[in-house]
Amino acid sequence: MVNELRGKAAIVGVGQAGLGKAEGFSEVEILAEAARRAVADAGLTMADIDGITTASVTAPMWAMLVIEYLGLNTKFIDSTMLGGASFVAHMFPAIHALHSGQCNAVLVCYGSTQRTSSVDRATIAQVRRSFDPQPYEYPYNPLNPLSTYALAAARHMHEYGTTRDQLTDVVLAARSWAQLNPEALRRQPLSRAEVEGSKMISDPLTVADCCLVNDGAGAYVMVRADRARDLPQKPTYVLGAATHVWGRQGSSLPSLTETAAKVSGERAFSMAGVTARDIDVAELYDAFSINTILFLEDLGFCPKGEGGRFVSDGAIEPGGDLPVNTNGGGLSCIHPGMYGIFITIEAVRQLRGDRGDGQVDGAELALVHGNGGTLSSQSTAILGAESTL
Amino acid sequence: METGPQAKYFSLLAEGRFKIQECKSCGTCVFYPRVFCPDCGSDRLEWFVPAGKATVYSTTVVRRDPEKGGDYNVALVDLVEGPRMMTCIKGITPNKVQIGMEVEFHSIDAETHDAVYFQPAGDA
Numbered sequence: 001m002v003n004e005l006r007g008k009a010a011i012v013g014v015g016q017a018g019l020g021k022a023e024g025f026s027e028v029e030i031l032a033e034a035a036r037r038a039v040a041d042a043g044l045t046m047a048d049i050d051g052i053t054t055a056s057v058t059a060p061m062w063a064m065l066v067i068e069y070l071g072l073n074t075k076f077i078d079s080t081m082l083g084g085a086s087f088v089a090h091m092f093p094a095i096h097a098l099h100s101g102q103c104n105a106v107l108v109c110y111g112s113t114q115r116t117s118s119v120d121r122a123t124i125a126q127v128r129r130s131f132d133p134q135p136y137e138y139p140y141n142p143l144n145p146l147s148t149y150a151l152a153a154a155r156h157m158h159e160y161g162t163t164r165d166q167l168t169d170v171v172l173a174a175r176s177w178a179q180l181n182p183e184a185l186r187r188q189p190l191s192r193a194e195v196e197g198s199k200m201i202s203d204p205l206t207v208a209d210c211c212l213v214n215d216g217a218g219a220y221v222m223v224r225a226d227r228a229r230d231l232p233q234k235p236t237y238v239l240g241a242a243t244h245v246w247g248r249q250g251s252s253l254p255s256l257t258e259t260a261a262k263v264s265g266e267r268a269f270s271m272a273g274v275t276a277r278d279i280d281v282a283e284l285y286d287a288f289s290i291n292t293i294l295f296l297e298d299l300g301f302c303p304k305g306e307g308g309r310f311v312s313d314g315a316i317e318p319g320g321d322l323p324v325n326t327n328g329g330g331l332s333c334i335h336p337g338m339y340g341i342f343i344t345i346e347a348v349r350q351l352r353g354d355r356g357d358g359q360v361d362g363a364e365l366a367l368v369h370g371n372g373g374t375l376s377s378q379s380t381a382i383l384g385a386e387s388t389l
Numbered sequence: 390m391e392t393g394p395q396a397k398y399f400s401l402l403a404e405g406r407f408k409i410q411e412c413k414s415c416g417t418c419v420f421y422p423r424v425f426c427p428d429c430g431s432d433r434l435e436w437f438v439p440a441g442k443a444t445v446y447s448t449t450v451v452r453r454d455p456e457k458g459g460d461y462n463v464a465l466v467d468l469v470e471g472p473r474m475m476t477c478i479k480g481i482t483p484n485k486v487q488i489g490m491e492v493e494f495h496s497i498d499a500e501t502h503d504a505v506y507f508q509p510a511g512d513a
Binding site for chain 1: 395399420421446447448449450451452461463464465473474475476477484488489498501503504
Protein backbone atom coordinates (compact mmCIF):
# COMPACT_ATOMS: atom_id res chain seq x y z
CA MET A 1 0.00 0.00 0.00
CA VAL A 2 1.02 3.57 -0.69
CA ASN A 3 1.03 4.58 2.96
CA GLU A 4 3.62 1.91 3.74
CA LEU A 5 6.09 3.96 1.70
CA ARG A 6 5.88 6.81 4.23
CA GLY A 7 9.37 7.75 5.32
CA LYS A 8 10.99 4.85 3.44
CA ALA A 9 13.23 7.15 1.36
CA ALA A 10 15.10 10.34 2.09
CA ILE A 11 16.75 13.22 0.29
CA VAL A 12 20.37 13.16 1.38
CA GLY A 13 22.10 15.59 -0.96
CA VAL A 14 21.24 18.79 -2.82
CA GLY A 15 23.16 20.94 -5.30
CA GLN A 16 22.65 23.94 -7.55
CA ALA A 17 24.69 25.60 -10.30
CA GLY A 18 24.49 28.34 -12.90
CA LEU A 19 21.91 30.36 -10.99
CA GLY A 20 20.96 33.57 -12.77
CA LYS A 21 23.05 33.83 -15.89
CA ALA A 22 25.14 30.88 -17.00
CA GLU A 23 26.66 32.73 -19.94
CA GLY A 24 28.89 30.46 -21.98
CA PHE A 25 27.59 27.22 -20.45
CA SER A 26 25.16 24.72 -21.93
CA GLU A 27 22.18 23.22 -20.13
CA VAL A 28 23.77 19.84 -19.60
CA GLU A 29 26.95 21.48 -18.31
CA ILE A 30 25.22 23.36 -15.51
CA LEU A 31 23.06 20.30 -14.81
CA ALA A 32 26.22 18.22 -14.45
CA GLU A 33 27.73 20.73 -12.05
CA ALA A 34 24.58 20.77 -9.90
CA ALA A 35 24.52 16.95 -9.99
CA ARG A 36 28.17 16.74 -8.93
CA ARG A 37 27.48 19.06 -5.98
CA ALA A 38 24.38 17.12 -4.93
CA VAL A 39 26.20 13.79 -5.04
CA ALA A 40 29.15 15.22 -3.09
CA ASP A 41 26.73 16.77 -0.56
CA ALA A 42 25.27 13.28 -0.07
CA GLY A 43 28.72 11.89 0.66
CA LEU A 44 28.51 9.67 -2.43
CA THR A 45 30.30 9.45 -5.76
CA MET A 46 28.77 9.47 -9.23
CA ALA A 47 29.49 5.72 -9.38
CA ASP A 48 27.00 5.21 -6.54
CA ILE A 49 24.16 6.70 -8.60
CA ASP A 50 22.15 3.89 -10.19
CA GLY A 51 18.85 5.67 -10.74
CA ILE A 52 17.99 8.90 -12.51
CA THR A 53 15.05 11.16 -13.14
CA THR A 54 15.26 14.25 -15.30
CA ALA A 55 13.26 16.22 -17.87
CA SER A 56 13.83 19.03 -20.33
CA VAL A 57 11.57 21.81 -21.61
CA THR A 58 12.78 21.28 -25.17
CA ALA A 59 14.60 17.95 -25.60
CA PRO A 60 12.38 14.85 -25.65
CA MET A 61 15.29 12.36 -25.40
CA TRP A 62 16.93 14.26 -22.56
CA ALA A 63 17.40 11.36 -20.11
CA MET A 64 19.70 9.47 -22.48
CA LEU A 65 21.89 12.51 -22.97
CA VAL A 66 22.14 13.13 -19.24
CA ILE A 67 23.02 9.49 -18.53
CA GLU A 68 25.67 9.68 -21.23
CA TYR A 69 27.08 12.99 -20.06
CA LEU A 70 27.28 12.01 -16.38
CA GLY A 71 28.68 8.57 -17.23
CA LEU A 72 25.93 6.77 -15.31
CA ASN A 73 24.96 3.12 -15.28
CA THR A 74 21.32 3.34 -14.24
CA LYS A 75 18.81 0.60 -13.44
CA PHE A 76 15.98 3.07 -12.87
CA ILE A 77 15.12 5.86 -15.34
CA ASP A 78 12.13 8.19 -15.25
CA SER A 79 11.84 11.18 -17.54
CA THR A 80 8.16 11.94 -17.13
CA MET A 81 7.61 15.49 -18.34
CA LEU A 82 4.86 17.25 -16.39
CA GLY A 83 6.17 20.77 -16.79
CA GLY A 84 7.47 22.58 -13.73
CA ALA A 85 6.02 20.00 -11.35
CA SER A 86 8.18 17.23 -12.82
CA PHE A 87 10.90 17.23 -10.18
CA VAL A 88 8.37 17.00 -7.37
CA ALA A 89 6.43 14.35 -9.31
CA HIS A 90 9.61 12.28 -9.77
CA MET A 91 9.85 11.71 -6.02
CA PHE A 92 7.16 9.04 -5.83
CA PRO A 93 8.45 6.73 -8.58
CA ALA A 94 11.92 7.17 -7.09
CA ILE A 95 10.66 5.97 -3.70
CA HIS A 96 9.15 2.91 -5.40
CA ALA A 97 12.38 2.13 -7.24
CA LEU A 98 14.42 2.44 -4.05
CA HIS A 99 11.97 0.52 -1.89
CA SER A 100 11.69 -2.37 -4.33
CA GLY A 101 15.46 -2.66 -4.55
CA GLN A 102 15.50 -1.76 -8.24
CA CYS A 103 18.19 0.77 -7.41
CA ASN A 104 20.04 2.25 -4.44
CA ALA A 105 20.58 5.95 -5.15
CA VAL A 106 18.45 8.16 -7.39
CA LEU A 107 19.67 11.44 -8.82
CA VAL A 108 16.88 13.91 -9.66
CA CYS A 109 18.29 16.68 -11.85
CA TYR A 110 17.43 19.62 -14.09
CA GLY A 111 19.22 22.44 -15.87
CA SER A 112 18.09 25.29 -18.08
CA THR A 113 19.83 28.17 -19.81
CA GLN A 114 16.63 29.77 -21.07
CA ARG A 115 17.93 33.23 -20.10
CA THR A 116 21.20 33.17 -22.03
CA SER A 117 20.45 30.52 -24.65
CA SER A 118 20.41 31.55 -28.29
CA VAL A 119 17.02 29.83 -28.54
CA ASP A 120 14.74 32.33 -26.87
CA ARG A 121 11.30 31.63 -25.43
CA ALA A 122 9.55 33.16 -28.43
CA THR A 123 11.32 30.66 -30.70
CA ILE A 124 10.41 27.80 -28.37
CA ALA A 125 6.78 28.97 -28.45
CA GLN A 126 6.87 29.05 -32.25
CA VAL A 127 8.37 25.55 -32.52
CA ARG A 128 5.87 24.26 -29.96
CA ARG A 129 3.01 25.29 -32.25
CA SER A 130 4.20 22.66 -34.72
CA PHE A 131 5.62 19.99 -32.42
CA ASP A 132 3.09 20.24 -29.59
CA PRO A 133 -0.10 21.51 -31.20
CA GLN A 134 -3.08 22.87 -29.28
CA PRO A 135 -5.35 23.57 -32.25
CA TYR A 136 -8.32 24.66 -30.11
CA GLU A 137 -6.35 27.33 -28.23
CA TYR A 138 -3.52 28.58 -30.46
CA PRO A 139 -5.83 30.31 -33.00
CA TYR A 140 -6.92 32.75 -30.26
CA ASN A 141 -3.31 33.69 -29.42
CA PRO A 142 -3.40 33.36 -25.66
CA LEU A 143 -0.06 34.59 -24.33
CA ASN A 144 0.48 31.25 -22.63
CA PRO A 145 1.26 30.18 -20.04
CA LEU A 146 0.55 33.68 -18.68
CA SER A 147 -2.93 34.20 -20.17
CA THR A 148 -4.36 31.04 -18.63
CA TYR A 149 -3.17 32.15 -15.18
CA ALA A 150 -4.67 35.57 -15.95
CA LEU A 151 -7.99 33.89 -16.78
CA ALA A 152 -7.74 31.99 -13.46
CA ALA A 153 -7.01 35.20 -11.54
CA ALA A 154 -9.90 37.06 -13.19
CA ARG A 155 -12.29 34.21 -12.39
CA HIS A 156 -11.03 33.95 -8.80
CA MET A 157 -11.64 37.69 -8.35
CA HIS A 158 -15.14 37.28 -9.78
CA GLU A 159 -16.11 34.27 -7.66
CA TYR A 160 -14.48 35.16 -4.37
CA GLY A 161 -13.83 38.88 -4.35
CA THR A 162 -10.08 38.42 -4.48
CA THR A 163 -8.47 41.81 -5.13
CA ARG A 164 -5.55 43.28 -7.04
CA ASP A 165 -4.18 44.32 -3.63
CA GLN A 166 -4.11 40.68 -2.51
CA LEU A 167 -2.17 39.60 -5.60
CA THR A 168 0.25 42.38 -4.73
CA ASP A 169 0.48 41.00 -1.17
CA VAL A 170 1.76 37.72 -2.65
CA VAL A 171 4.38 39.53 -4.73
CA LEU A 172 5.56 41.60 -1.76
CA ALA A 173 5.74 38.59 0.59
CA ALA A 174 7.93 36.76 -1.92
CA ARG A 175 10.24 39.75 -2.16
CA SER A 176 10.48 40.00 1.65
CA TRP A 177 11.65 36.39 1.79
CA ALA A 178 14.08 36.98 -1.11
CA GLN A 179 15.70 39.75 0.90
CA LEU A 180 16.64 37.07 3.46
CA ASN A 181 18.21 34.84 0.80
CA PRO A 182 21.60 35.80 -0.65
CA GLU A 183 20.97 33.42 -3.60
CA ALA A 184 17.73 35.16 -4.62
CA LEU A 185 18.11 37.05 -7.87
CA ARG A 186 15.70 39.91 -7.05
CA ARG A 187 16.39 41.32 -3.61
CA GLN A 188 15.99 45.07 -4.02
CA PRO A 189 13.16 46.64 -2.01
CA LEU A 190 9.80 46.61 -3.77
CA SER A 191 6.84 48.85 -2.96
CA ARG A 192 3.12 48.32 -3.42
CA ALA A 193 3.08 51.29 -5.80
CA GLU A 194 5.85 49.75 -7.94
CA VAL A 195 3.92 46.48 -8.27
CA GLU A 196 0.68 48.25 -9.12
CA GLY A 197 2.43 50.53 -11.57
CA SER A 198 4.21 47.73 -13.39
CA LYS A 199 3.33 46.92 -16.96
CA MET A 200 0.09 45.04 -17.57
CA ILE A 201 0.69 41.93 -19.70
CA SER A 202 -2.56 39.96 -19.64
CA ASP A 203 -5.19 41.45 -17.34
CA PRO A 204 -5.22 41.33 -14.37
CA LEU A 205 -1.60 40.13 -14.28
CA THR A 206 1.30 42.56 -14.60
CA VAL A 207 4.95 41.80 -15.16
CA ALA A 208 5.37 41.90 -11.35
CA ASP A 209 2.92 38.98 -11.04
CA CYS A 210 5.16 36.82 -13.26
CA CYS A 211 8.07 34.65 -12.23
CA LEU A 212 11.63 35.46 -13.18
CA VAL A 213 13.24 34.08 -16.32
CA ASN A 214 16.77 32.88 -15.55
CA ASP A 215 19.26 30.13 -16.02
CA GLY A 216 19.81 27.57 -13.33
CA ALA A 217 20.35 23.94 -12.49
CA GLY A 218 19.37 21.90 -9.46
CA ALA A 219 19.76 18.32 -8.31
CA TYR A 220 18.96 16.16 -5.33
CA VAL A 221 19.84 12.60 -4.32
CA MET A 222 17.48 10.07 -2.75
CA VAL A 223 18.35 6.82 -0.97
CA ARG A 224 16.48 4.36 1.27
CA ALA A 225 15.89 5.69 4.78
CA ASP A 226 18.06 3.02 6.47
CA ARG A 227 21.04 4.02 4.37
CA ALA A 228 20.33 7.74 4.77
CA ARG A 229 21.22 7.60 8.45
CA ASP A 230 24.80 6.63 7.63
CA LEU A 231 25.37 9.56 5.28
CA PRO A 232 26.83 12.92 6.34
CA GLN A 233 23.75 15.18 6.02
CA LYS A 234 20.66 15.22 8.20
CA PRO A 235 18.22 13.18 6.07
CA THR A 236 15.02 14.74 4.78
CA TYR A 237 12.41 11.97 4.76
CA VAL A 238 9.69 11.82 2.13
CA LEU A 239 6.54 11.22 4.16
CA GLY A 240 4.03 11.70 1.38
CA ALA A 241 4.03 12.33 -2.34
CA ALA A 242 1.30 12.40 -4.99
CA THR A 243 0.64 13.81 -8.43
CA HIS A 244 -2.67 14.55 -10.07
CA VAL A 245 -3.66 15.87 -13.48
CA TRP A 246 -7.12 16.93 -14.66
CA GLY A 247 -6.01 18.05 -18.11
CA ARG A 248 -3.48 20.10 -19.97
CA GLN A 249 -5.27 23.09 -21.46
CA GLY A 250 -6.99 25.83 -19.48
CA SER A 251 -10.01 25.59 -21.76
CA SER A 252 -10.40 21.89 -20.89
CA LEU A 253 -9.85 22.02 -17.14
CA PRO A 254 -13.05 21.62 -15.11
CA SER A 255 -12.24 24.79 -13.18
CA LEU A 256 -9.62 27.52 -13.12
CA THR A 257 -10.30 28.38 -9.47
CA GLU A 258 -9.90 24.89 -8.06
CA THR A 259 -6.95 22.82 -9.25
CA ALA A 260 -5.95 19.17 -9.09
CA ALA A 261 -3.74 20.26 -6.17
CA LYS A 262 -6.83 19.48 -4.10
CA VAL A 263 -6.42 15.81 -5.00
CA SER A 264 -2.61 15.62 -4.99
CA GLY A 265 -2.64 17.37 -1.61
CA GLU A 266 -5.24 15.05 -0.09
CA ARG A 267 -3.31 12.00 -1.30
CA ALA A 268 0.05 13.28 -0.07
CA PHE A 269 -1.36 14.31 3.32
CA SER A 270 -3.05 10.92 3.65
CA MET A 271 0.19 9.07 2.93
CA ALA A 272 2.09 11.28 5.38
CA GLY A 273 -0.57 11.04 8.08
CA VAL A 274 -0.48 14.78 8.74
CA THR A 275 -2.70 17.76 7.91
CA ALA A 276 -2.11 21.28 6.63
CA ARG A 277 -2.18 22.55 10.22
CA ASP A 278 0.93 20.50 11.02
CA ILE A 279 3.05 22.08 8.27
CA ASP A 280 5.87 24.40 9.43
CA VAL A 281 6.91 25.72 6.03
CA ALA A 282 5.29 25.55 2.58
CA GLU A 283 7.00 25.93 -0.78
CA LEU A 284 4.22 26.54 -3.34
CA TYR A 285 5.12 26.84 -7.00
CA ASP A 286 4.52 30.55 -7.67
CA ALA A 287 5.04 30.94 -11.40
CA PHE A 288 2.42 33.69 -11.06
CA SER A 289 1.02 35.49 -8.03
CA ILE A 290 -2.40 33.83 -8.29
CA ASN A 291 -0.77 30.39 -7.84
CA THR A 292 0.06 30.99 -4.20
CA ILE A 293 -3.56 31.89 -3.45
CA LEU A 294 -4.95 28.90 -5.37
CA PHE A 295 -2.61 26.40 -3.72
CA LEU A 296 -3.11 27.76 -0.18
CA GLU A 297 -6.80 27.01 -0.73
CA ASP A 298 -6.54 23.72 -2.61
CA LEU A 299 -4.02 22.29 -0.13
CA GLY A 300 -6.26 23.17 2.80
CA PHE A 301 -4.29 25.97 4.46
CA CYS A 302 -7.46 28.07 4.22
CA PRO A 303 -10.98 27.51 2.89
CA LYS A 304 -11.70 27.84 -0.85
CA GLY A 305 -12.06 31.50 -1.71
CA GLU A 306 -10.23 32.73 1.39
CA GLY A 307 -6.71 32.70 -0.11
CA GLY A 308 -6.73 36.41 -0.86
CA ARG A 309 -7.75 37.36 2.66
CA PHE A 310 -5.25 34.83 4.07
CA VAL A 311 -2.30 36.51 2.32
CA SER A 312 -3.54 40.03 3.10
CA ASP A 313 -3.16 39.34 6.82
CA GLY A 314 0.60 38.91 6.45
CA ALA A 315 0.35 35.18 7.19
CA ILE A 316 2.86 34.13 4.52
CA GLU A 317 5.48 36.83 5.12
CA PRO A 318 8.62 36.39 7.21
CA GLY A 319 7.38 36.20 10.81
CA GLY A 320 3.85 35.20 9.70
CA ASP A 321 1.88 32.15 10.83
CA LEU A 322 2.70 30.11 7.72
CA PRO A 323 6.08 30.79 6.11
CA VAL A 324 5.52 30.37 2.33
CA ASN A 325 8.11 30.42 -0.46
CA THR A 326 10.94 31.09 1.94
CA ASN A 327 13.59 31.36 -0.79
CA GLY A 328 11.72 34.25 -2.41
CA GLY A 329 9.80 31.98 -4.76
CA GLY A 330 9.66 31.90 -8.51
CA LEU A 331 8.59 35.53 -8.24
CA SER A 332 11.81 36.80 -6.65
CA CYS A 333 14.37 33.99 -6.20
CA ILE A 334 14.72 32.02 -9.41
CA HIS A 335 12.67 30.37 -12.16
CA PRO A 336 14.62 28.73 -14.98
CA GLY A 337 11.76 27.33 -17.07
CA MET A 338 10.83 24.61 -14.61
CA TYR A 339 11.10 25.39 -10.91
CA GLY A 340 10.06 22.20 -9.06
CA ILE A 341 13.60 21.16 -8.21
CA PHE A 342 14.36 24.49 -6.54
CA ILE A 343 11.38 24.40 -4.16
CA THR A 344 12.39 20.88 -3.17
CA ILE A 345 15.95 22.01 -2.45
CA GLU A 346 14.66 24.96 -0.41
CA ALA A 347 12.48 22.66 1.71
CA VAL A 348 15.43 20.34 2.35
CA ARG A 349 17.59 23.27 3.46
CA GLN A 350 14.84 24.48 5.80
CA LEU A 351 14.51 21.04 7.39
CA ARG A 352 18.28 20.78 7.78
CA GLY A 353 18.26 24.17 9.50
CA ASP A 354 20.67 25.51 6.88
CA ARG A 355 18.85 28.57 5.63
CA GLY A 356 20.62 31.37 7.50
CA ASP A 357 18.55 34.57 7.72
CA GLY A 358 15.61 32.89 5.99
CA GLN A 359 15.53 29.94 8.39
CA VAL A 360 12.11 29.11 9.82
CA ASP A 361 12.75 28.33 13.49
CA GLY A 362 12.09 24.73 14.39
CA ALA A 363 11.00 23.70 10.89
CA GLU A 364 10.42 19.93 11.00
CA LEU A 365 7.63 19.41 8.49
CA ALA A 366 7.61 20.99 5.02
CA LEU A 367 5.17 20.88 2.15
CA VAL A 368 6.46 21.22 -1.40
CA HIS A 369 3.91 21.81 -4.11
CA GLY A 370 4.81 21.69 -7.79
CA ASN A 371 2.69 22.99 -10.65
CA GLY A 372 3.19 22.50 -14.37
CA GLY A 373 1.85 23.78 -17.67
CA THR A 374 -1.18 26.01 -17.28
CA LEU A 375 -2.36 24.79 -13.85
CA SER A 376 -2.24 21.40 -15.58
CA SER A 377 -0.10 19.12 -13.40
CA GLN A 378 -0.09 19.23 -9.61
CA SER A 379 2.41 17.40 -7.40
CA THR A 380 2.54 17.56 -3.63
CA ALA A 381 5.28 16.21 -1.38
CA ILE A 382 5.41 16.23 2.40
CA LEU A 383 8.96 16.21 3.72
CA GLY A 384 10.04 15.75 7.31
CA ALA A 385 13.05 15.81 9.57
CA GLU A 386 13.95 12.71 11.64
CA SER A 387 11.59 13.81 14.43
CA THR A 388 8.55 13.42 12.16
CA LEU A 389 9.07 9.73 11.36
CA MET B 390 -11.77 10.53 -47.49
CA GLU B 391 -12.45 9.55 -43.92
CA THR B 392 -10.75 11.88 -41.46
CA GLY B 393 -10.36 12.14 -37.72
CA PRO B 394 -12.60 14.49 -35.75
CA GLN B 395 -9.95 17.22 -35.68
CA ALA B 396 -9.68 17.43 -39.47
CA LYS B 397 -13.46 17.15 -39.70
CA TYR B 398 -13.95 20.09 -37.31
CA PHE B 399 -11.59 22.32 -39.27
CA SER B 400 -12.99 21.30 -42.65
CA LEU B 401 -16.47 22.19 -41.37
CA LEU B 402 -15.12 25.59 -40.26
CA ALA B 403 -13.59 26.05 -43.71
CA GLU B 404 -17.10 25.47 -45.14
CA GLY B 405 -18.44 28.14 -42.78
CA ARG B 406 -20.05 25.71 -40.36
CA PHE B 407 -19.29 25.62 -36.61
CA LYS B 408 -20.25 22.20 -35.26
CA ILE B 409 -19.58 20.32 -32.07
CA GLN B 410 -20.31 16.72 -31.06
CA GLU B 411 -23.06 15.11 -29.03
CA CYS B 412 -22.71 11.68 -27.47
CA LYS B 413 -25.70 9.58 -28.50
CA SER B 414 -25.09 7.20 -25.58
CA CYS B 415 -25.01 9.55 -22.60
CA GLY B 416 -26.21 12.83 -24.09
CA THR B 417 -23.09 14.79 -23.19
CA CYS B 418 -22.09 17.50 -25.65
CA VAL B 419 -18.40 17.33 -26.40
CA PHE B 420 -15.84 20.00 -27.28
CA TYR B 421 -13.11 19.83 -28.44
CA PRO B 422 -13.87 17.02 -30.93
CA ARG B 423 -12.95 13.49 -29.80
CA VAL B 424 -12.91 9.96 -31.20
CA PHE B 425 -14.93 8.80 -28.19
CA CYS B 426 -16.92 10.48 -25.44
CA PRO B 427 -14.63 11.51 -22.56
CA ASP B 428 -17.57 11.09 -20.17
CA CYS B 429 -18.85 7.59 -21.00
CA GLY B 430 -16.41 6.17 -23.55
CA SER B 431 -18.95 5.65 -26.32
CA ASP B 432 -17.88 6.33 -29.89
CA ARG B 433 -21.41 7.29 -30.91
CA LEU B 434 -20.53 10.95 -31.35
CA GLU B 435 -22.58 12.96 -33.83
CA TRP B 436 -21.91 16.43 -35.17
CA PHE B 437 -24.50 19.15 -34.72
CA VAL B 438 -24.74 22.93 -34.96
CA PRO B 439 -24.83 24.38 -31.45
CA ALA B 440 -27.24 27.19 -30.56
CA GLY B 441 -24.32 29.60 -30.67
CA LYS B 442 -25.16 30.97 -27.24
CA ALA B 443 -22.67 31.07 -24.40
CA THR B 444 -21.70 32.75 -21.13
CA VAL B 445 -18.27 34.21 -20.45
CA TYR B 446 -16.47 32.04 -17.86
CA SER B 447 -13.37 34.24 -17.78
CA THR B 448 -11.72 36.94 -19.84
CA THR B 449 -8.35 38.64 -20.23
CA VAL B 450 -6.93 41.40 -22.38
CA VAL B 451 -3.60 40.53 -23.91
CA ARG B 452 -1.67 43.79 -24.12
CA ARG B 453 0.03 44.36 -27.45
CA ASP B 454 1.70 47.40 -28.94
CA PRO B 455 -0.59 49.38 -31.27
CA GLU B 456 1.80 48.94 -34.20
CA LYS B 457 1.48 45.15 -33.80
CA GLY B 458 -2.30 45.30 -33.82
CA GLY B 459 -3.14 46.56 -30.34
CA ASP B 460 -4.77 44.89 -27.35
CA TYR B 461 -7.01 41.90 -27.92
CA ASN B 462 -9.43 39.77 -25.96
CA VAL B 463 -9.02 36.10 -25.04
CA ALA B 464 -11.96 34.49 -23.27
CA LEU B 465 -13.28 31.16 -22.12
CA VAL B 466 -16.99 30.73 -22.76
CA ASP B 467 -19.43 28.06 -21.62
CA LEU B 468 -21.74 27.02 -24.47
CA VAL B 469 -25.38 26.51 -23.43
CA GLU B 470 -24.89 22.88 -24.49
CA GLY B 471 -22.26 22.52 -21.74
CA PRO B 472 -18.73 22.53 -23.12
CA ARG B 473 -16.25 25.32 -22.49
CA MET B 474 -14.11 26.71 -25.29
CA MET B 475 -11.52 29.39 -25.86
CA THR B 476 -12.53 32.29 -28.09
CA CYS B 477 -12.12 36.02 -28.68
CA ILE B 478 -15.10 38.28 -28.05
CA LYS B 479 -15.57 40.63 -30.98
CA GLY B 480 -17.68 43.77 -31.40
CA ILE B 481 -16.71 45.21 -28.02
CA THR B 482 -13.66 46.91 -26.56
CA PRO B 483 -11.51 44.05 -25.21
CA ASN B 484 -11.53 45.31 -21.63
CA LYS B 485 -15.33 45.72 -21.58
CA VAL B 486 -15.89 41.97 -21.75
CA GLN B 487 -17.24 40.83 -18.38
CA ILE B 488 -17.40 37.45 -16.70
CA GLY B 489 -21.01 36.25 -16.78
CA MET B 490 -21.79 38.23 -19.96
CA GLU B 491 -24.12 36.49 -22.42
CA VAL B 492 -22.51 36.10 -25.82
CA GLU B 493 -23.47 34.60 -29.15
CA PHE B 494 -21.75 33.25 -32.25
CA HIS B 495 -20.13 36.06 -34.26
CA SER B 496 -18.05 34.51 -37.04
CA ILE B 497 -15.45 32.04 -38.18
CA ASP B 498 -12.10 33.66 -38.93
CA ALA B 499 -12.36 34.67 -42.57
CA GLU B 500 -8.69 34.17 -43.35
CA THR B 501 -7.52 31.24 -41.29
CA HIS B 502 -10.86 29.38 -40.84
CA ASP B 503 -9.49 27.95 -37.58
CA ALA B 504 -11.10 30.23 -34.98
CA VAL B 505 -14.70 30.78 -33.85
CA TYR B 506 -15.53 34.22 -32.48
CA PHE B 507 -18.34 35.37 -30.23
CA GLN B 508 -19.93 38.77 -29.61
CA PRO B 509 -22.17 40.21 -26.89
CA ALA B 510 -25.67 38.73 -27.22
CA GLY B 511 -28.29 40.84 -28.94
CA ASP B 512 -25.78 42.93 -30.90
CA ALA B 513 -26.10 41.00 -34.15
